[in-house]
Amino acid sequence: MNKHFNLLFLATENLLRHRTKTIVVCLCIVAILTPFITAIAISEGVREKSLISVNAGADLYLTFDEFGRNAAVPLKYLDEIKKIFGVTKVTPRIIGRGFLQNKLAVIVGLNKEDIPESISCISGRMFENANEVVVGHELARHFHLNIGDQFSMRCQQRKTFTVVGFFSSDSSIWGSSLIFMSFRDAGELFGKQDVSTDIQIYSLPGHNSEIATDLYDILQNEPYRLQDKHMIGLYVKKGFMLKEGVFSALYLVAFALGVPAILVAAGFGLSERKKEIGIMKATGWQTLEVLELISFEQLLISLMGATIAILLSILWVKGFRGVFIAQFFIAEITMLPKFPLPARFLPLPCLLSFFLAFLMTMVGSVYSSWRASTVSPVVSMK
Amino acid sequence: MEGINGVTGSVDEIMIRTENLCKSYRQHSQYEVRAIYDISVNISKSSFMVFNGPSGSGKTTLLNIIGTLDRPTAGKVFMYGEEITSFSDIALARLRREKIGFIFQDFHLIPRLTSWENVAYPLIPLGAGFTERFERAKFLLEKMGLGDRLEHAPEELSGGQQQRVAIARALINNPEIIIADEPTSNIDDETSAHVRQFLGELNARGVTILVATHDTLFEKIADVTFKMKNGRIV
Numbered sequence: 257m258n259k260h261f262n263l264l265f266l267a268t269e270n271l272l273r274h275r276t277k278t279i280v281v282c283l284c285i286v287a288i289l290t291p292f293i294t295a296i297a298i299s300e301g302v303r304e305k306s307l308i309s310v311n312a313g314a315d316l317y318l319t320f321d322e323f324g325r326n327a328a329v330p331l332k333y334l335d336e337i338k339k340i341f342g343v344t345k346v347t348p349r350i351i352g353r354g355f356l357q358n359k360l361a362v363i364v365g366l367n368k369e370d371i372p373e374s375i376s377c378i379s380g381r382m383f384e385n386a387n388e389v390v391v392g393h394e395l396a397r398h399f400h401l402n403i404g405d406q407f408s409m410r411c412q413q414r415k416t417f418t419v420v421g422f423f424s425s426d427s428s429i430w431g432s433s434l435i436f437m438s439f440r441d442a443g444e445l446f447g448k449q450d451v452s453t454d455i456q457i458y459s460l461p462g463h464n465s466e467i468a469t470d471l472y473d474i475l476q477n478e479p480y481r482l483q484d485k486h487m488i489g490l491y492v493k494k495g496f497m498l499k500e501g502v503f504s505a506l507y508l509v510a511f512a513l514g515v516p517a518i519l520v521a522a523g524f525g526l527s528e529r530k531k532e533i534g535i536m537k538a539t540g541w542q543t544l545e546v547l548e549l550i551s552f553e554q555l556l557i558s559l560m561g562a563t564i565a566i567l568l569s570i571l572w573v574k575g576f577r578g579v580f581i582a583q584f585f586i587a588e589i590t591m592l593p594k595f596p597l598p599a600r601f602l603p604l605p606c607l608l609s610f611f612l613a614f615l616m617t618m619v620g621s622v623y624s625s626w627r628a629s630t631v632s633p634v635v636s637m638k
Numbered sequence: 639m640e641g642i643n644g645v646t647g648s649v650d651e652i653m654i655r656t657e658n659l660c661k662s663y664r665q666h667s668q669y670e671v672r673a674i675y676d677i678s679v680n681i682s683k684s685s686f687m688v689f690n691g692p693s694g695s696g697k698t699t700l701l702n703i704i705g706t707l708d709r710p711t712a713g714k715v716f717m718y719g720e721e722i723t724s725f726s727d728i729a730l731a732r733l734r735r736e737k738i739g740f741i742f743q744d745f746h747l748i749p750r751l752t753s754w755e756n757v758a759y760p761l762i763p764l765g766a767g768f769t770e771r772f773e774r775a776k777f778l779l780e781k782m783g784l785g786d787r788l789e790h791a792p793e794e795l796s797g798g799q800q801q802r803v804a805i806a807r808a809l810i811n812n813p814e815i816i817i818a819d820e821p822t823s824n825i826d827d828e829t830s831a832h833v834r835q836f837l838g839e840l841n842a843r844g845v846t847i848l849v850a851t852h853d854t855l856f857e858k859i860a861d862v863t864f865k866m867k868n869g870r871i872v
Contacts, residue, residue, distance in 0.1 A: 258766070262766070539734070632709065633707045
């Protein structure tokens with residue numbers, strides 16, 4: 257056991273003695289791993305927030321189906337749906353997108369009594385009257401909007417809205433570019449009366465399949481689409497997996513480009529190392545002991561590099577709000593987000609980062625060390 | 639006993655025996671260069687043997703093979719009657735660790751280590767603790783007159799001092815054999831005399847000494863001197 261401690265201490269000393277090499281390899285690891293850890297953390301954070309929203313939302317989502325895509329649902333079915341046994345609440349809503357000058361905004365129209373309790377304003381109040389809106393902080397900041405200001409949207413310029421409140425900056429990330437208004441106003445804005453983009457159905461536990469059967473009876477001649485909370489959750493997960501997959505694929509290219517940098521850095525002083533290994537072998541060191549020492553060195557440098565990368569990632573997300581990288585994972589966000597991002601630093605990606613760092617440094621050092629330690633000491637010492 | 643190539647030593651005293659050792663190298667994958675050719679020697683325990691000859695005569699190659707730092711192209715080396723040329727690398731490393739100490743012409747000290755760390759380096763894989771390593775290295779360096787140079791890096795030492803550090807390192811595991819390759823060629827006359835005297839003292843204590851050298855003064859303290867030329871003992 258003492259032998260292994262000796263080798264571990266010696267590895268630590270060697271890293272301190274070769275400060276330049278240690279710093280260069282560490283920087284390479286940090287440069288490669290930090291964006292990876294940051295991206296995964298943001299993705300996980302956004303996914304978690306999405307799933308929380310889905311779980312807090314309705315049990316069933318009803319839309320019509322047109323050309324294989326979601327289409328608006330006529331409101332005429334609303335009363336019948338409300339009467340289905342097991343349905344506790346039915347909420348029609350309009351979700352659309354429109355330009356406010358040159359900036360794309362998400363417009364949500366909801367009846368006042370259907371506004372979830374979780375939604376609150378940082379300042380001002382919730383809309384009460386016609387043409388009153390609550391605006392997301394990102395939009396408000398962009399257009400320097402104040403309470404009482406009036407604006408109109410590009411799609412319906414005759415209709416003028418008055419700002420009565422703002423969403424807080426720590427509200428859901430989707431709140432950043434949101435314009436929240438009454439269901440009626442949203443219908444007027446898009447020129448669609450008596451329809452909603454979807455109907456949210458809240459139900460008693462275990463009643464979804466019976467409700468689905470009743471809906472089939474009500475809508476049997478209509479092309480409709482019914483999705484439950486579980487399915488929506490799966491879509492969210494799949495969507496993020498796809499994004500993470502695309503990012504990982506791009507990242508693999510960067511990783512492949514980064515490995516030679518590590519190899520060059522790890523190869524610093526290779527001839528000196530080769531000679532040292534020859535001396536070690538000549539004085540009785542076994543090949544395995546030499547490799548153990550080298551592995552300890554790489555282990556320590558990987559730990560150091562990965563730890564710094566994780567800390568920098570936390571700083572990147574918490575301190576700099578995922579600048580330059582958040583837009584990979586959050587749609588319609590600027591390169592310099594103005595609000596705190598949701599992020600989760602899970603153990604698995606952190607362990608994976610450490611493993612990647614270890615792999616990179618081992619690739620750069622172990623083969624050459626193994627070659628040096630398996631030839632005759634005379635050859636290594638030359 | 640009169641051994642092969644006229645080597646002294648009775649049969650039961652023989653520590654190392656070589657049989658028809660050959661070593662050849664390929665240069666640029668075309669020409670084969672024979673470094674040593676058909677060398678058979680017997681080396682008695684506690685003897686002081688000098689291999690003398692011009693550059694390229696094969697004395698370093700011979701000592702490298704006897705010291706297990708290199709393998710022969712043909713022939714065998716026996717230590718205490720056991721053929722060591724067939725040993726695995728692990729077994730050879732163990733043999734070097736337990737029985738052999740090396741002194742090299744170029745000292746072969748690790749530049750970024752201090753004197754005492756260089757001396758104690760072979761003890762690290764043996765699991766010796768810091769204090770034990772330091773005390774043993776200090777003891778040997780003090781014996782070599784370098785008690786005030788424990789924390790000096792090799793580059794801060796003269797050639798003679800570096801060679802004495804290398805000698806101390808060779809002695810750290812109490813070896814039975816010291817193999818010295820041109821131990822005095824890179825140092826001044828005064829230090830050379832000190833090295834010769836020290837090797838003589840070690841030999842008097844029962845350590846087998848094998849030296850490859852141009853230095854004819856070694857012949858005065860050697861039991862046997864082999865003259866080598868063109869890879870053969872002449």
